[in-house]
Amino acid sequence: MPRYLPEPPHTHGSACAPGVLLVNLGTPQAATAAAVRAYLREFLSDPRVVELPRGLWLPLLHGVILRTRPRASAKRYAAIWSAEGSPLLVHTARQATMLRGYLGQRTRERIEVDFAMRYGQPSIAQAIAGLKARGCDRIVVLPLYPQYSASATASVFDAVGQAARRMRNVPGMRLVKHFHDDPGYINALARNISEYWMNTGRPDQLVMSFHGVPRFTLDAGDPYHCECQATARLLATALGLPPQRYRVSFQSRFGRAQWLQPYTAQVLAELGRARTARVDVVCPGFVSDCLETLEEIALEGKTTFLQAGGQAFHYIPCLNERDDWLHALTEIAWTNLHGWMPSADAQALAAARARALELGAPR
Numbered sequence: 001m002p003r004y005l006p007e008p009p010h011t012h013g014s015a016c017a018p019g020v021l022l023v024n025l026g027t028p029q030a031a032t033a034a035a036v037r038a039y040l041r042e043f044l045s046d047p048r049v050v051e052l053p054r055g056l057w058l059p060l061l062h063g064v065i066l067r068t069r070p071r072a073s074a075k076r077y078a079a080i081w082s083a084e085g086s087p088l089l090v091h092t093a094r095q096a097t098m099l100r101g102y103l104g105q106r107t108r109e110r111i112e113v114d115f116a117m118r119y120g121q122p123s124i125a126q127a128i129a130g131l132k133a134r135g136c137d138r139i140v141v142l143p144l145y146p147q148y149s150a151s152a153t154a155s156v157f158d159a160v161g162q163a164a165r166r167m168r169n170v171p172g173m174r175l176v177k178h179f180h181d182d183p184g185y186i187n188a189l190a191r192n193i194s195e196y197w198m199n200t201g202r203p204d205q206l207v208m209s210f211h212g213v214p215r216f217t218l219d220a221g222d223p224y225h226c227e228c229q230a231t232a233r234l235l236a237t238a239l240g241l242p243p244q245r246y247r248v249s250f251q252s253r254f255g256r257a258q259w260l261q262p263y264t265a266q267v268l269a270e271l272g273r274a275r276t277a278r279v280d281v282v283c284p285g286f287v288s289d290c291l292e293t294l295e296e297i298a299l300e301g302k303t304t305f306l307q308a309g310g311q312a313f314h315y316i317p318c319l320n321e322r323d324d325w326l327h328a329l330t331e332i333a334w335t336n337l338h339g340w341m342p343s344a345d346a347q348a349l350a351a352a353r354a355r356a357l358e359l360g361a362p363r
Helices: 033-044 054-080 087-106 124-133 150-164 183-200 224-239 264-273 296-307 323-336 344-359
Strands: 017-026 112-119 136-143 172-175 205-211 246-251 278-282 312-315
Touching: 017 033, 017 087, 017 124, 033 054, 033 112, 054 296, 087 112, 087 323, 112 124, 112 150, 124 136, 124 150, 136 150, 136 323, 150 172, 183 224, 183 278, 183 323, 205 224, 205 264, 224 246, 246 264, 264 278, 264 296, 278 296, 296 312
Parallel strands: 017 112, 017 136, 136 172, 205 246, 205 278, 278 312
Antiparallel strands: none
16 A cells, blocks of 8 residues: 555646535444444544553453444434434534535635544545545644543544645645634524523523543643533523523543543432422533434433433533524634635735736746
8 A cells, every 4th residue: 555645636826725624523324233333443442532551442342342332322323313314414514514605605715615524434534635636725624522622622633644644745734622712602502592491481400511521631631621611601601690500510421430520410310309390401512413412411311300300301402503603613714714815915916926927027
């Protein structure tokens, strides 16, 4: 196998364009045990995701987990699978299409937009190659993770670097680290919740559930926990919620190690035992509905709360394709494209220089 992958044809002076690559976590190709096994194999083999010595972890992964977990996980995926396929894949593809249109409204210049999954298909390497083939020599990589974590955001950056190692002609890259406190993102979250409450009334408690990570990562210097708390405070302020009316929790715990607390399932059980009349749950760390929101929260979380004695449970959907969220995403992308979009003056100057060269005049 050659070290470098084939490059698209390059012609001096050919038109180039910037590109934006949205990246989400990933999803199985189907709600089957075989597809889930392939997805989990890639996901759980990432040393960013599981920070255990490879000699200890890989035998456990291949000898136990990949033999027992896929069947149960496939049933969970089947419960939320749509006619169009995986909700995460569907929403991410729509967001990329809409972002392309929104950016097109901002400028007459061509900006290519595509999406990729960190695990599964389409891969980051495939998406970057596709953008290069469409003439992109500069790419903004925008992970759809509002809060930075080494296990998610940094893993995307790893994959970008791995893809670049196979390229002879590496495009310019800008990597977006986070947008946990972006005003447009916070505003979209607040409006999403407010509009839901206008139709259904307000709850006694709002639970803001974020994806969990092992507790030791906080001690090791990962800013994820702090960024989740910052998002929650900004969102509560935008909603006018006092501290006693909302809770921050963490979901999706895996294994026996201590993870960030409080755990969402325990918070919901506690509120249920307190006979809380109504609890609403929102997941600000997810911009697209997926297994963790539609199954773990909307289905399992509801069961936990009601069985513990709670009366009414509401799950508030993610931002998905909301117009205010796509406007915020457009601003985030546009900010990171700064300096890569030629201004009208620069274009006019370049055109004048080209005409001067054709006429044989000095530059």
